[in-house]
Amino acid sequence: MIDKDTKFLIVGLGLIGGSYAMGLTRQGYHVSALDTNEDSIQFALDHQYIENGAVFDEKLIQDADVIISALYPLTMIDWISTYQEFFKSGILITDVSGVKQHIVETVQRNLRKDVEFIASHPMAGKEVSGVRNSDDHIFEIANFIITPTPNNSKRAIAFMKDFAAILNFHHITTLTPKQHDEMIGFVSQLTHVIAVSLMNTNDNTHLVEYTGDSFRDLTRIAKINENMWSELFFLNKDNLIREIEDFEKELNHLKQKLADNDEAGLKALFRQSTQRRTLFDKIDKPDQHKSNQ
Template sequence: MKVAVIGLGLIGASMAKGLLDNGHEVYGVDIDQNAINYCEKNKLISKGFSDMGDILDRCEIVMFSVYPKTMIRLTEKYKEQFKAGTIVTDVSGVKKEVVAKMQRLLPPGVEFVGVHPMAGREKIGAEYSDPDIFKGANYIITPTEKNTEKAVDVLEKIGTELGFKRVSYLSPERHDEMIAFTSQLTHAIAVALVNSDKDPDTYNFTGDSYRELTRIAMINADLWSELFLENKKNLINRIDEFQERLDIIKNALKKDDRKTLIDEFEKSTEKRLTLEK
C-alpha cells in the first residue's frame, strides 16, 4: 500500500521504516528538511516531502505522527485534498477529543481510526528511530461506530506487520481512562520524584531502582504537557487515587504500623506478578 507518514520523529520514522520493510511504499512528510534527508539517506522512507499536500492524492493510508493539535490544524488546512477511500490514523496518546474532531473534519469517504502504539524511547528524532521498539509492545486501536470493519482490519494488519505483541480494541473514552493510569500517571510520578530531590549528592547514591523509576522523567515537555491537558480529568482522578495509597503508607509510618506496611507490600507484589503472565 502507499502510506504517508506525517512527522518523521522517533515514532513516525520507526513506523515508516517498519512499513517500508514490509513492502509498503512510504512517503515521509516533515517541515524539517534535515529529518527528511536523514530518512531518505538511511532508507527509512521511499521519498520525503515538506508539504503533505503534495502526496495526499496518491496515498491509501495517511498516518499522523505529530502532536494532536498539529494534526487537527493540518487536517483543517488539507481536508479537501484527501482522496475518497483514504484511511487516516494517528499515533497520539490521547483519543477521545482527537477522534471526535478528526471524524468531524474529514470529508465523506475518508475514514479516521485512532491508533496508539505503546512504545517509545527517551530520545526524540529520526536518528533514534528503530522499528524494533514495537516488537513485544501493545498496540491499541480505538474504533467508533463511524468506522468500517475494512479500515480497522487494515490497521490491525499494520500492527501485526510491525511486530506488536498484542492488538487491543478500546473505545476512545476507555482508552483515555486507561492511559491516564498506565502512562500519564507513571510519567507524572517520575517527574515529581526527580523534581522533589533537593540533595546535590543524589547522583552519587542512585541505584537501579531510582534509575528504572525515573527513566521516563526525561520527557518531551511540549508533547506531554499537551497530552496531560487533553486528558486532565482522567489524570487528576488517577493522581487522587495514587495520593490515597501513598497516604496509607505515610500514615502507617507515623503510627509505626508495620502490619499495614506489610499488607501494602504483599498486595503490590501480588498485583505486579500478574503483569508477568
C-alpha cells in the same frame, strides 16, 4: 487487506513516525513522508526508511492510500482540516496520539464523508526522540491499541489489526476513545507525573553519585518532552487529576501504616503490590500476536 501496492504517507518523522517508516519499508511497503524539518527527511531518505519525502508535497498527499499522522494531537487536527481537500476518496487516516477522545470527536466531526479516520495508539517509545533514533524493534514488546467509534467501518478496524501485526506489535487490542483515555491516565500519564514529581522533590545535583537501579528505573521517564506532554496532560486533564487524587489517597494510606507502626498492614501492602506486579512478568513471546475485542 494490506497489499504491497499500498502507499503509506507518514506525516511527522519523529521517533514513532521514523520507526513506522523503518518497519514498513523493511516489510516491503511503499512509504513516503512529510516533515517540517528538512534534515529529518534527508536522513530518512539517506537511510532508505522512505522512498519519497518533502517538507510539503501536494502530490504525496494525493497519492497516499493511508496517512499516518505522527504529529502532536492539536497540530494533527489542524493539519487534517487544512489538507483534507487533497485526500484520495476512500483513504484511511490514523494517528499515534497518546490521547483520543477529544481528537477523535473533532477529526471525525469535521472530516470529509468519503474518507475515514480511525485512531490508534502504539504504546512504544524511548527516552530519546527524533528520526535518528528510529528502531522498529521497539514494537515487538509493545501494545497496540485501536480506538474505533460507531463511525468506523469493519474494514478500517481489520486494516489496523493487520497494520499492527505487520509491525510485529506484541499485543493488539481495541478500546473506545473514552476507555483509552481513562486507562492512559493511569498507566502512562500518572507514571510520568510520579517520575517528574520525584525528580523535582530534591535538587541535590550529587544524587547521581549515590543512586542505585531502583531510582534510575523509577525516574527513567522523567526525561520528558515538555511541549508534547503538557499538551497530552491538558487534553486528558479530568482523568489525570482523578488518578493523581487516587494516588494521593494510596500514598497517604501507606504513610499512615508507618505513622501507626502497623507492620502487618505495611507488609500486606507489599504482598499485594508484589502479587499484582507479578502479572506483568507473565508476558507472551513477542511474536505471539493477540487481538481482544
